[in-house]
Amino acid sequence: MPVTSDTPLLLARLRSALPAEALLTAPAELAAHSRDTAPFSACGTPAVVAVPRTAEQVEHIMRTAYELDVPVVPQGARTGLAGAANAVDGCVVLSTAALDRILSVDPANRLVRCEPGVTTRRLAEAVAGYGLAYPPDPASWETCTIGGNIATGAGGICCVKYGVTADYVLGLDLVLPDGRRMRTGRDTAKGVAGYDLTRLVVGSEGTLAVVVGATLALRPARPPALSLLAQFPTLTAAGDAVAAITRAGHTPSALELLDRATTRAIADLGAHPLVRPGSAATLIVESDGADPSADLTAMELLCKEAGSDHVATSATAEEAREIIEARRLVTPAIGAYMASRGGGLTAFIEDVAVPRSELPKLIGQIEDIAARHRLQVFTLGHAGDGNLHPTVVFDPSDPGELDRARTAYDDIMAAGLALGGTTTGEHGIGTLKREWLERELGPVSLELQRGLKRLFDPKNLLNPGKVVSA
Amino acid sequence: MPVTSDTPLLLARLRSALPAEALLTAPAELAAHSRDTAPFSACGTPAVVAVPRTAEQVEHIMRTAYELDVPVVPQGARTGLAGAANAVDGCVVLSTAALDRILSVDPANRLVRCEPGVTTRRLAEAVAGYGLAYPPDPASWETCTIGGNIATGAGGICCVKYGVTADYVLGLDLVLPDGRRMRTGRDTAKGVAGYDLTRLVVGSEGTLAVVVGATLALRPARPPALSLLAQFPTLTAAGDAVAAITRAGHTPSALELLDRATTRAIADLGAHPLVRPGSAATLIVESDGADPSADLTAMELLCKEAGSDHVATSATAEEAREIIEARRLVTPAIGAYMASRGGGLTAFIEDVAVPRSELPKLIGQIEDIAARHRLQVFTLGHAGDGNLHPTVVFDPSDPGELDRARTAYDDIMAAGLALGGTTTGEHGIGTLKREWLERELGPVSLELQRGLKRLFDPKNLLNPGKVVSA
Incomplete structure (x- = not known):
């Protein structure tokens, strides 16, 4: 039911306060705004895509939808992986794309005020001009929006040291489902006046209120980083290295793990000089501490003591970037693997988190699950946070393989919960x-x-x- | 109405699941548990003080009270400053004093599980044995409890660098008002499954659920610290120094400010060799960074450039402790001032926070308010957080002075809000x-x-x- 009988009334009411170019109804636009990037997740066709430029226009959209009993689905950049931005039939998709102003950067109080449609990258670059940093760095940071980050409580690579989006949201400017406007939180570093509605809305995936503005905390610019890459003959050895790094009191700014399949895919890609195939696991460790060189020397020793048979440490910023590049090659490497199988395959990126100490066990169980269901699974993860992203590759046109992929997904969730974990570390619940x-x-x-x-x-x-x- | 007609029934029902020594009814016990340390705040007399030893006993207390429609007031160490732990007539006071087990310290995952009655000091000392730190350090940290810290969202001195209680609570074990048990949160570093009920309960001052267990995040042990003390001829100069320290990207582990009156009171006490009277403001700065000596040398220069006419910097841990001692002398110094006025005075500790950059303005306005109402006000604060604690000293037996104290309190709140602040940075709302x-x-x-x-x-x-x- 993409267009309900009330659509003309809905459109007429919306047009009374929004300019024509803010209301998209062409079938191609409706289709383009029907879903985020999660497979396995149902979506409908919106009646209209509204692209408001002001909070007052958002209020009007919400009041109108409330009066006419029309569902509203907020959307940022649709880079989400859980279907939380998927349209339902006949809804108003409320795109925050044009609410994209950075309102003020306040270095004295280390905070920034912005609208939800600002991309994470643009925000990070704008505050960098003031010698400040907005650390959260989800994989999609170049295109995803602050509003989407707030909605999903997005994480990223450096949150092992610097925390997740939720840790940076001081206050929100909201429009409630009935169109009323409300502020939560504060512009102060500390505050405990009343229940914490800010944190309630962060991670609520656009189900409680529409974010029309945010006050975000900033940090001093991150110091220059160095990094190392260590490969291990067994998963246990890699897990021991992570545990030893933790136990010794290090706080690396990245602590990423690639499993055997991912390591091999990157080696097969032939684009990285340091990654050798054949290892059970590869660790990528970055330090931006006061003395990253000493930090990495200590961590290199811990990796070797844990059984690493190949460690490369950067001496310069250039070499550090080269090491981190291995992490960035995961997506192209999985893409190349899929292309080598003749195309037509789908990659499904999972998200599960366990207590850090259970990580090697979970990776081992995921490898067992992949073997049992005859599926290719590439697991990479934020090892320092115990947060894994197993990517299941399957042929959706093969009903048997599609079924096995769904079962593998269920098995991975069950394994995570059984190890004391959670079914989502940073991607969210959505419909999925x-x-x-x-x-x-x-x-x-x-x-x-x-x-x-x-x-x-x-x-x-x-x-x-x-x-x-x- | 200290004892209602239903009290015998209430007691009989409670006794069915709690041992006699867990139910206090002696008038002295009831009086001792009637309030926290906030003046100006009404309190009643409980029907009984229950001191459960297990979560199951808490469930029984809550179920019983729910069935009999009896109010329940949770209490930790009653060190709160907003009346949030004050009894109401005929209630059950639920003391968490005997729920005081540290259940497990988990160094591999840097977390600790404990019951709410553990004191902050005992928790901090227990995890220190594992080379770990639980940083939140409210002024009452030696006697206050983790449950109380969670209820109020307590802060402290080092939270300018390390964050407040809320930043360390990963998950909670709760008993709801109707006696049902519930877990929130997780044992993992990251997680976004569902709405954040953990943060909703943190800071809710015991009005939503009773905390019977908590999973808290830990950090590596804090490195050794050095510190400096700087005095300034004007408030503006001290504010400029705080702004310059922020702008230069420093993250001190303490950045405390004493106003003219507090500086003089400490000098008058004659117990600190470094604090000179006559200054408009004294800053105490601590660094526990990788190179605290270099850090402090840089901050000393910034203080001098801002106009400080007296800076003392520590070269050793011993000297650093001596400088920090000035901060600890605030309470004895105000006490000595009160004693010198012949006793009978009351000190009312306020709590207001503004954006850091507005701090000097707020201190100036508080000095004006004190003069206008002919009251002695000692202001100290967490300058790095923009969080001030003006202490209003007054004679409660003098009706005129009591009135002026109440009006001054209102004026201070209004000033804080007008500067874009909040009426409570870390003490809470309570009844006050x-x-x-x-x-x-x-x-x-x-x-x-x-x-x-x-x-x-x-x-x-x-x-x-x-x-x-x-």
């Missing part, structure tokens, strides 16, 4: 993990979470069908 | 600041906050009359 969320939360928490959704959105019009909503 | 909370939040947020309270506690039995509840 709703059943798993129920298993993870249990009935009492689920009841409260559904109550929270009803409190903010009694008509269930804002991003319905996502997280805990019907 | 309910009216100010309404002004700070505005009607839409207030309505949602009240809805949240109803969602968790539909009968309004858990800590009624605190934060936003009736």
Whole structure:
């Protein structure tokens, strides 16, 4: 039901406060805004894509949809991986693309105020001009938006040292489902006045309110970093190295792990001089501490003691970038693998987190799951955070393989939960993990979470069908 | 109405699952548990003080109170400064004093699991044995409890670098007002499964649920620190020094400011060799960075450039402790001032936070307020966080002075809000600041906050009359 009988009324009401170019109705536009990048997740066709330029226009959209009982689905850059930005039939897609102003950078208070459609990259570059840093660096940071980062509680590589998006959100400017405007949080470093509505909205995947502005904390610019790459003959040895680095009190600014399949794919790509095939695991470690060279020398020794048979350490910023480049080659390497199989394959990026100490066990279990279901799985992860992204590659046109991919996905979630983990470290629930969320939360928490959704959105019009909503 | 007609029934029901020594009813015990340390705040007399030893006993207390419609007031060490732990007439005071086990320290995952009655000091010392640190250091850290810290979202001196209690709470084990048990959060470094109920409960001042267990994140042990003390002829000069330290990218582990009155009181005490009277402001700066000596040399220069006429820098850990001791002398110094006035005076410690850059302005306005109301006010604060604690000293037996103290308190809150701040940086709302909370939040947020309270506690039995509840 892409266009309901009320669509002409909806459009007429929206046009009363938004210019024509802010309302997209061409079929190609509707299709282009129907989903994010998660496979396995259902989506519908919107009645209209609204692209407001001001918070007042957002208020008008929300009031109108509320009065006409039309669902609203907020969208940033649609780089999400859980279907949280997927349209439902007949909805208004509310794109934040044109709410893209950086309102003020305040070096004295180390904060920035911006609108939700600013890309993470543009924000990071703008504050860098003031000698400041906005650290969260999700993989899609060049194109994803601050609003999307807030909605999903996005993480990234350097959050092992610097924390995730949630740690940087001081306050929010919101429009509620009925169109009312509200501020949460504060412009101060500390504050405990009332319940923390800011953190409630962060990670709520656009189901509680529409973010129209954010006050974000900043840090001093990150110092220059050095890095190392270490390869290990066994997963246990790589896990021992991570544990030893933790135990010795290091706080690396990246601590990334590639499994055997990912290591081989990068080696096969032939684009990186340091990565050798045949290893069970590759660790990439970065330090931007006061003396990164001494830090890395100490960590290199710990890697060797844990059994690494190949360590390369950078002496210059250039070499450090080359090492980190191995992490960036994961996506092209998996792409090359898929192309070598003749195309037609789909890659499904998973997201599961366990206590850091359980990481090698989880990787081993994922390798077993891949073998059992005869699937190629590439696992890479934020080892310092215990957060893994197994990428399952499968042929969606083969019903048997599609079924095995879905089962493997379930098995990976179950393995993560059984190890004391969570079904999502940083990608979110969206439509994809709703059943798993129920298993993870249990009935009492689920009841409260559904109550929270009803409190903010009694008509269930804002991003319905996502997280805990019907 | 200290003992209601239902008290015998309440006690009989409680005794069915709690041993006799866990239920205190002696008038002296009831009086001792009637309030925290906030003046100006009403309190009642409990029907009974329950001191459970297990979470199951807490469940029984909550179920019983829920069935009998009896209010429950959770209490930690009653060191709070906003009346959030004050009893209401006929309530059950639920003391967490005997829920004091440290359940496990997990160095591999840098976390600790404990019960709420553990004191902050005991927790910090226990994890120090593993080379780890639990940084939050509220002034009462030697006696206050982790449960109280979680309830108030407590801060402290080192949170300018290391963050507040909320930043360390990964997960909570809760008993809801109706006696049901629930877990929030996770044992993993990252996680975004569902709405963030953990952060909703942190800072909720015991109005949403009773904390019976917590999983807290830890950090590597803090490196040795050095410090400096700088005095300034004007407030503006001290503010300029704080701004210059921030602008230069320093992250001191303490950045404390004493106003003219506090500086003089410490000098008058004659117990500190470095603090000279006559200065408009004294800054105490600590660095525990990789090279604290270089750090402090740079910050010393910034203080001098800003106009400091007296800087003392520590070269050894011993000297560093001596400098920090000046901060610890604030309470004895104010006490000595009060004693010199013949006793009978009360000290009321305020808590207000503004954007860091507005700090000198707020201190100046507080000095004006003190002069206008002919009151002695000692202001000290966490300058790096923009968080001030003006201490108003007054004679409560003098009705005129009591009135002026109340008016000064209101004037200070109004000044903080007008400068873009919050009415509480770390002490909380309790009963004391309910009216100010309404002004700070505005009607839409207030309505949602009240809805949240109803969602968790539909009968309004858990800590009624605190934060936003009736």
